[in-house]
Amino acid sequence: xxxxxxxxxxxxxxxxxxxxxxxxxxxxxxxxxxxxxxxxxxxxxxxxxxxxxxxxxxxxxxxxxxxxxxxxxxxxxxxxxxxxxxxxxxxxxxxxxxxxxxxxxxxxxxxxxxxxxxxxxxxxxxxxxxxxxxxxxxxxxxxxxxxxxxxxxxxxxxxxxxxxxxxxxxxxxxxxxxxxxxxxxxxxxxxxxxxxxxxxxxxxxxxxxxxxxxxxxxxxxxxxxxxxxxxxxxxxxxxxxxxxxxxxxxxxxxxxxxxxxxxxxxxxxxxxxxxxxxxxxxxxxxxxxxxxxxxxxxxxxxxxxxxxxxxxxxxxxxxxxxxxxxxxxxxxxxxxxxxxxxxxxxxxxxxxxxxxxxxxxxxxxxxxxxxxxxxxxxxxxxxxxxxxxxxxxxxxxxxxxxxxxxxxxxxxxxxxxxxxxxxxxxxxxxxxxxxxxxxxxxxxxx
Amino acid sequence: xxxxxxxxxxxxxxxxxxxxxxxxxxxxxxxxxxxxxxxxxxxxxxxxxxxxxxxxxxxxxxxxxxxxxxxxxxxxxxxxxxxxxxxxxxxxxxxxxxxxxxxxxxxxxxxxxxxxxxxxxxxxxxxxxxxxxxxxxxxxxxxxxxxxxxxxxxxxxxxxxxxxxxxxxxxxxxxxxxxxxxxxxxxxxxxxxxxxxxxxxxxxxxxxxxxxxxxxxxxxxxxxxxxxxxxxxxxxxxxxxxxxxxxxxxxxxxxxxxxxxxxxxxxxxxxxxxxxxxxxxxxxxxxxxxxxxxxxxxxxxxxxxxxxxxxxxxxxxxxxxxxxxxxxxxxxxxxxxxxxxxxxxxxxxxxxxxxxxxxxxxxxxxxxxxxxxxxxxxxxxxxxxxxxxxxxxxxxxxxxxxxxxxxxxxxxxxxxxxxxxxxxxxxxxxxxxxxxxxxxxxxxxxxxxxxxxxxxxxxxxxxxxxxxxxxxxxxxxxxxxxxxxxxxxx
Numbered sequence: 001x002x003x004x005x006x007x008x009x010x011x012x013x014x015x016x017x018x019x020x021x022x023x024x025x026x027x028x029x030x031x032x033x034x035x036x037x038x039x040x041x042x043x044x045x046x047x048x049x050x051x052x053x054x055x056x057x058x059x060x061x062x063x064x065x066x067x068x069x070x071x072x073x074x075x076x077x078x079x080x081x082x083x084x085x086x087x088x089x090x091x092x093x094x095x096x097x098x099x100x101x102x103x104x105x106x107x108x109x110x111x112x113x114x115x116x117x118x119x120x121x122x123x124x125x126x127x128x129x130x131x132x133x134x135x136x137x138x139x140x141x142x143x144x145x146x147x148x149x150x151x152x153x154x155x156x157x158x159x160x161x162x163x164x165x166x167x168x169x170x171x172x173x174x175x176x177x178x179x180x181x182x183x184x185x186x187x188x189x190x191x192x193x194x195x196x197x198x199x200x201x202x203x204x205x206x207x208x209x210x211x212x213x214x215x216x217x218x219x220x221x222x223x224x225x226x227x228x229x230x231x232x233x234x235x236x237x238x239x240x241x242x243x244x245x246x247x248x249x250x251x252x253x254x255x256x257x258x259x260x261x262x263x264x265x266x267x268x269x270x271x272x273x274x275x276x277x278x279x280x281x282x283x284x285x286x287x288x289x290x291x292x293x294x295x296x297x298x299x300x301x302x303x304x305x306x307x308x309x310x311x312x313x314x315x316x317x318x319x320x321x322x323x324x325x326x327x328x329x330x331x332x333x334x335x336x337x338x339x340x341x342x343x344x345x346x347x348x349x350x351x352x353x354x355x356x357x358x359x360x361x362x363x364x365x366x367x368x369x370x371x372x373x374x375x376x377x378x379x380x381x382x383x384x385x386x387x388x389x390x391x392x393x394x395x396x397x398x399x400x401x402x403x404x405x406x407x408x409x410x411x412x413x414x415x416x417x418x419x420x421x422x423x424x425x426x427x428x429x430x431x432x433x434x435x436x437x438x439x440x441x442x443x444x445x446x
Numbered sequence: 447x448x449x450x451x452x453x454x455x456x457x458x459x460x461x462x463x464x465x466x467x468x469x470x471x472x473x474x475x476x477x478x479x480x481x482x483x484x485x486x487x488x489x490x491x492x493x494x495x496x497x498x499x500x501x502x503x504x505x506x507x508x509x510x511x512x513x514x515x516x517x518x519x520x521x522x523x524x525x526x527x528x529x530x531x532x533x534x535x536x537x538x539x540x541x542x543x544x545x546x547x548x549x550x551x552x553x554x555x556x557x558x559x560x561x562x563x564x565x566x567x568x569x570x571x572x573x574x575x576x577x578x579x580x581x582x583x584x585x586x587x588x589x590x591x592x593x594x595x596x597x598x599x600x601x602x603x604x605x606x607x608x609x610x611x612x613x614x615x616x617x618x619x620x621x622x623x624x625x626x627x628x629x630x631x632x633x634x635x636x637x638x639x640x641x642x643x644x645x646x647x648x649x650x651x652x653x654x655x656x657x658x659x660x661x662x663x664x665x666x667x668x669x670x671x672x673x674x675x676x677x678x679x680x681x682x683x684x685x686x687x688x689x690x691x692x693x694x695x696x697x698x699x700x701x702x703x704x705x706x707x708x709x710x711x712x713x714x715x716x717x718x719x720x721x722x723x724x725x726x727x728x729x730x731x732x733x734x735x736x737x738x739x740x741x742x743x744x745x746x747x748x749x750x751x752x753x754x755x756x757x758x759x760x761x762x763x764x765x766x767x768x769x770x771x772x773x774x775x776x777x778x779x780x781x782x783x784x785x786x787x788x789x790x791x792x793x794x795x796x797x798x799x800x801x802x803x804x805x806x807x808x809x810x811x812x813x814x815x816x817x818x819x820x821x822x823x824x825x826x827x828x829x830x831x832x833x834x835x836x837x838x839x840x841x842x843x844x845x846x847x848x849x850x851x852x853x854x855x856x857x858x859x860x861x862x863x864x865x866x867x868x869x870x871x872x873x874x875x876x877x878x879x880x881x882x883x884x885x886x887x888x889x890x891x892x893x894x895x896x897x898x899x900x901x902x903x904x905x906x907x908x909x910x911x912x913x914x915x916x917x918x919x920x921x922x923x924x925x926x927x928x929x930x931x932x933x934x935x936x
Contacts, residue, residue, distance in 0.1 A: 033556075038734070045534040045556045048815055050522065052539075070520040070539045080519065087515050090595045094511070120556045145735035145857050180737065180857050187888070188858040227704055257508060258618040259654065337506065337514035376852035376864040377884050381654050381663040384701075386884040386934050388862045404860055406884055406934025408704070444704035444934040 004157045004167055007053070007072055014078040015161070020057050020085055024099060024160035026295045026334040027053030027072065034150030035123045037131050039143070042124045053077070054295075054334045056097070057084040063091035066336040087336070097338050100318035100328050103164040103297030114153050115171040115199030123149050123200070127175070130209050134179050137213035140220055144212075146178035146192065151200055158297040158334075166293050173200040177212040181220060189222065189401070191215035191369075191390065196429055198288050215369070218392065222401040225393055225445035231365045231419075232407065232441045233394075236426035236433035238368045240345055242385065243278070244430060245378035246411045250280070250305045250313070252320035253340045261383050261412060262311065264324055271311045272415035275349045276436075278306040280315060282330060282343035286427050291343070293330065300330030300343055308351055309415075315340050345431030349421035357420045357437050360397040366443055367392045367399070367435075368407060383410050405445040414438055453480065455487065456564035463543050469586075470497055470631035470641050472576050477543050478633040481550055482571040485527060486635055487562040488554045492528040494634040494795075496772060497541060498814040501589065504624040507602035510610075515595055522814035527553040533796065535817040573639035579769040580629070585643035589627050591674035592645070598623055601677055605651065608686035613653055613693055620652040622667075623677060632774035640774035646765070646918050647676045648907060651685060655693045662696040662881070664689050664849075664866060669765040669907025669918070692849060692867050699879035702868060702935035708844040709885070709928045710837050710871065715850050715906040717921030719896075719928075720755060720827050722853040722861040723889045728757075728782055728790075729808075729820040730797025731913055737857045739890045743788050749893035751786040752830055759807060759823040765907030766823040766919040773809035773818050780806045782825075794820040812915025819914040826922030830899025837898050837927045844871045845883065845933060859889040884934040898927040 007027065015023050029051040036043040054068045055077070065088030069080040127149040134144050151173045158166045178192030193211035197203045234242070246261065249271075254260040262271075282300035283290055293299050296318050304312045314324070317332030317340050333339045359367065368391040377387040386408040392399040420437035453461075463477040478495055485493035499521045506514040523546055524537045536553040538545055551561060562568070580586055593601065605621040613619075626646040633639050650667025666689050670676040711719060724740075732738040740748055749755075759768045759777025768777050773795050781789045793801065794809030797820045809818035838846075846869040853863025865883040869876045905922030 042532050044817065045532075046536075046817070047534070047552055047556060048537040050537060050539050050815065052520075066516055068516070068518040068520075070522060072539075076519075083517050083519065087517055087595060090512065090515050090599060092511065092513055143736050145737045178857065190857045335514070336516045372856070373852070373854045373862045373864070373884070376854065376862070379663065379882075382661040382881075384882055386864065386882050386936075388860075388884070388886050388934070404886055404888075404932070406704070406862075406886060406932075408701075408882060408884075408934055408936050442704065442936040444932065446706070446932075 007077065008159050008165065010074045010077050011055070011081065014074065014081050018081055018085060020081060022058040022161050023055060023081065024158070025053050025055050026158045027051065028154060028156045030152060030154050032150060032152035033117065033120060033123065034148055035120065035127055036148050037124065037127045040128060040132070045120055053080070055080045055084050056334065057081060057088050059085060059088040062096060063088050063093060064096055065089070065091050091336070095319060095323060097319045099160055099162055099164070100296040100298040102299060102328055103158070103160060104162070105299055107166070107292050107299050113171070114169055117151055117153065118200045123151070126205060130175070130177060130205055133209050134177060134213055138217050140181040140183045141179050141213070141216060142182045144177055144179045147176065149175045156291065158293060158295070160297065164297050166297050168292055170289065171198055172289055173197055173203045175203055175205050175208050177208050179212050179216045181216060183220065189216065189219040191219055194429065196288055218399060219401040222403045225402045225405050225443060227444050227446065229440045230443045232438045233359065233365055233367045234436045234438065235367070235369045236435065237428045238371045238389070239347065239436045240428055240430045240433050241371050241374055242411065243345060244342070245374050245385065246380055246383070247342055248380055250315050250342070251340050252314040252316045252324055253338065255314065256320060256323060259381060266311050269311055270309050271412065272306055272309040273418035274309040274351045275353055275421045276306055276309055276415065276418050277348050277350055279304055279346040280331065280342045280344065281346045284344050284346055284432065286432050287344040294332045295334035296328070296332045296338065298328040298330045298332060303329050315342060345433065347431065347433035348425065353420050355420070359394050363395055365394050367394050383412050385409060385411060402445065405443055408442045408444070414441065452570060453568040455484070455562045455566045455568055461543070470499070470629055474631060475573055475576065475639065479571045479573050480568065481546055482633060482635045483568040484547070484561065485550055485554060486569050486571065487566055488559045490527045490529055490554060490557070490559060492635055493550070494526040494632065494773065495546065496524040496814055497631040498522055499629045500813065501627040502624065504622070505598045505602060507599070507606050507621040509606060509619050510603065512599045512602065523549065524814045524817065525549045525553050526817055527557055529557040529559065531800065532557060537815045571635055572637060573633055574637050577640040580641055580643035583769070585645070588643065588645045588674045592625055593677045598677065601680065601682065605682035605686060608683050609651060609653055609690065612686045613655060613690035615655040615657045615697060617654045617656040621649070622652070623649040630772065632772070634774065638774040640770055642770055644671065644768065645674065646671050649677055649680050651689050653689050653693045655697050657697060660697050662693045664693045664696065667907065670763050671765060671767045671918070672763050695879045696867055696881055699881040702845065702880040702883040702933060704933060704935040706930050707933050708841050708930055709847055710841060710844065711847045711926050711928065712849070713902050713904040713922070713924050715908070715921060716847065716926070717826050717906065717923040718850045718853055718863055718908065720923060721822065721825055721910070721921045722855045722863055723887065723892050724755070725757065725822050725825045726855050726912070727859060727889055728792055730791055730793040730801045730803055731820045733791065733801050734797060739859045740788060746788055747786045748788045749783055749786040750895065750897050752899050753783055753786055753893070753896050754828040755783040755826065756780065756828060757782055757792055757822055757825040761824050761920070764824045764905055764920045768823060771807045771809045771818070772811045775805055775807040775809065777807040777823060792820045792822065794818050810914060810917050812917055816914040819912065821912060821914060821917055822910060822919050824905060824920035824922070826903065826905055826920070827899060827924065827926065829901050829903040829924050832898045832900050834900045834902065834925050837900055837925055838871065839874045840898065840927060841871045842873060845869070845880065846871050846876055855889065860886065861889060862886040882935050886932050886934060892928065892931065895929040895931070896926050897929050900925040
């Protein structure tokens with residue numbers, strides 16, 4: 001792929017040739033390698049070196065058009081600019097997206113570090129060892145049907161015709177392991193874990209093996225659960241996936257589109273238990289894939305969304321910020337219609353709970369480890385959810401795996417029914433969050 | 447004096463190939479055959495090159511304005527190299543000879559292979575005469591016939607205007623459309639050389655209604671392959687009436703009471719039950735991983751005798767229709783289950799090599815960044831012998847699942863899917879609307895509980911996500927009765 005200066009110069013030359021005065025470009029290149037193994041043998045190695053850019057063009061009437069392309073040589077860029085220019089005459093007439101006022105604000109301490117990529121043979125060897133250790137962890141574990149170890153270098157850039165130029169590079173390594181059991185007369189059981197870090201050397205593969213083994217083994221002795229109302233404890237991953245499913249609560253673009261459970265007037269209102277605080281914090285030290293600017297070139301930052309149960313902020317693009325008299329927050333993606341999404345959640349509590357709870361002493365609570373089928377079971381515009389889950393019935397510290405069940409409720413009611421936010425945070429790919437206790441939810445079992 | 451026509455590897459840098467840059471045609475034969483020969487000379491057992499060019503556009507109308515027109519252009523290639531049972535897949539944006547050679551070289555090196563020495567002969571790979579499904583069926587003319595940006599906008603705005611007329615308590619109205627034009631060329635070291643153009647289009651509505659605390663959100667879409675005029679023939683008025691009626695009924699619906707019920711599942715998108723509960727488990731991808739309970743059941747009864755099911759790529763204009771798969775094999779009709787007996791699996795090239803099941807033209811992928819894997823095409827339960835009245839008459843208290851949402855299946859065969867529009871059945875009659883239902887079950891158990899199939903098979907478009915990305919598929923079935931299933935709700 002041409003480097004950023006070549007792309008910038010090529011874009012400027014072509015824009016001039018086409019009579020385009022105002023444009024911006026967001027792009028990235030990704031160089032990644034991943035391996036999978038199966039029963040002691042390499043299964044598939046994948047390597048990819050790909051690039052892509054999105055160009056936006058404003059015409060003389062100040063309407064805007066957009067085009068994405070993977071062809072970033074001068075000819076490809078010319079075609080993309082031309083197509084975007086043609087599309088600009090069909091662009092919106094009101095609330096036309098514009099450059100972010102923060103696209104040229106200096107960003108201190110931009111990460112530019114890349115870890116050296118390990119040889120493929122080393123990736124395979126490490127994953128084969130992980131598979132072997134998992135198979136040896138318990139006689140019932142007969143396979144690791146889903147597994148992968150990958151490393152990735154990412155370069156991102158944003159530039160515009162007003163002189164903004166941003167670049168950023170980083171590396172990521174990740175591993176996932178998902179093991180499955182088979183026992184005579186019993187149903188197969190499965191569980192998995194995931195780890196991510198900047199480099200393969202620092203990747204906690206052993207932790208991933210142990211968590212996968214512990215979870216899978218803990219599901220061997222399973223029972224049906226009686227349908228009813230239960231006190232529920234969400235793991236960090238489960239709570240964050242539910243929060244992500246209802247992220248329209250904080251999404252300024254969704255709010256402006258009437259596609260949200262919130263309205264602009266809800267700022268300052270109590271929407272959750274006073275025990276709950278939520279930030280979106282792309283620059284949180286635990287966020288290994290932290291990005292310092294968004295698709296419009298706006299610097300990312302820490303945004304308070306819920307403070308002691310009160311709705312305190314929304315996630316903005318440059319356009320939504322202008323319309324709602326706020327500041328852009330670094331959560332935008334470039335596009336014909338700019339979309340907004342969270343970067344990295346930080347869930348915590350600063351309030352003092354009426355009572356502290358513990359899985360060691362609580363009786364008959366449901367610990368939900370993993371929620372499934374969120375794409376199907378979350379009704380984001382209705383506020384309701386009904387989801388299958390992996391988890392345990394916990395009675396005074398004794399965990400019994402639940403065979404198959406669903407949890408259902410209304411998310412806004414759930415937020416208000418939080419009775420305890422544990423202190424110890426857990427790291428997930430989507431954020432950091434402790435276990436969250438909810439007073440009562442409907443569980444369907446038998 | 448005789449001169450050899452065989453290439454020496456040190457001649458490669460001086461070769462001047464002039465492939466047609468705007469289309470994949472016979473001019474690609476020489477460079478691709480050379481690369482395949484180079485891979486074989488390096489010691490690979492099998493090499494496949496997948497070239498792709500894509501021209502995609504999506505459009506969104508919200509209420510009374512077009513708010514997004516998003517064109518996307520892409521080109522790329524994937525190189526798959528096999529050495530024994532080990533394989534490697536490398537993708538790149540660079541379709542030049544040197545770009546493809548670099549990708550091949552990377553794939554070879556990952557498998558421990560090196561390019562031959564300077565004076566080594568490059569074996570000649572004789573590709574078949576180009577099997578050009580695009581030219582044969584006039585597909586090169588499709589793209590210019592498709593709706594222009596202006597026409598897309600006019601049709602979508604007409605659609606949202608119909609929604610405004612037909613629905614009440616409207617909070618937001620959306621109409622979405624996309625057109626995905628894809629040209630592919632596949633060349634492999636076994637001589638495969640084939641080209642195709644695919645044109646996939648989809649248009650639909652999303653309607654959000656609200657009245658105080660009562661909310662309903664319903665989506666519906668139509669899909670098509672192979673008809674450049676598809677958008678012009680979309681009946682937006684009828685689609686608006688249908689979705690407005692569903693949203694109105696669900697706005698004040700009670701939450702379903704959880705429990706175990708007999709259910710009747712409507713035809714059309716109801717076919718998602720078979721897609722999740724069984725279809726995925728018949729893919730060799732699952733058999734390789736030992737995650738299918740049906741892996742060793744070929745020839746055995748795995749379902750109720752009332753159930754016959756197909757997966758095929760040949761239905762005219764259906765969403766999962768393909769003339770050839772992404773490994774260059776012509777699509778087939780594959781009988782999966784006949785009267786409850788498992789007849790066949792769905793196999794791609796790798797799955798066939800590793801499991802022994804014959805290839806079925808099912809190797810599919812989202813784009814050049816994915817290696818092909820065994821995937822479904824148009825998958826449906828065949829018509830049965832009962833009438834719909836007979837199905838309803840057999841249920842004292844149960845649930846009618848009229849409109850299904852999405853679903854998934856896990857590594858142990860447990861599946862789930864949501865119901866967007868449901869009704870209570872009492873004494874064989876529909877009595878009231880219900881919302882919030884999700885169905886969960888286990889594949890092996892549920893297949894024996896599909897006890898009645900009616901005579902009204904209908905198919906519907908869908909999107910399926912799996913190991914080789916998101917692809918276009920069809921689900922389908924007649925009305926069916928499931929004797930009992932767990933229904934999650936409140």
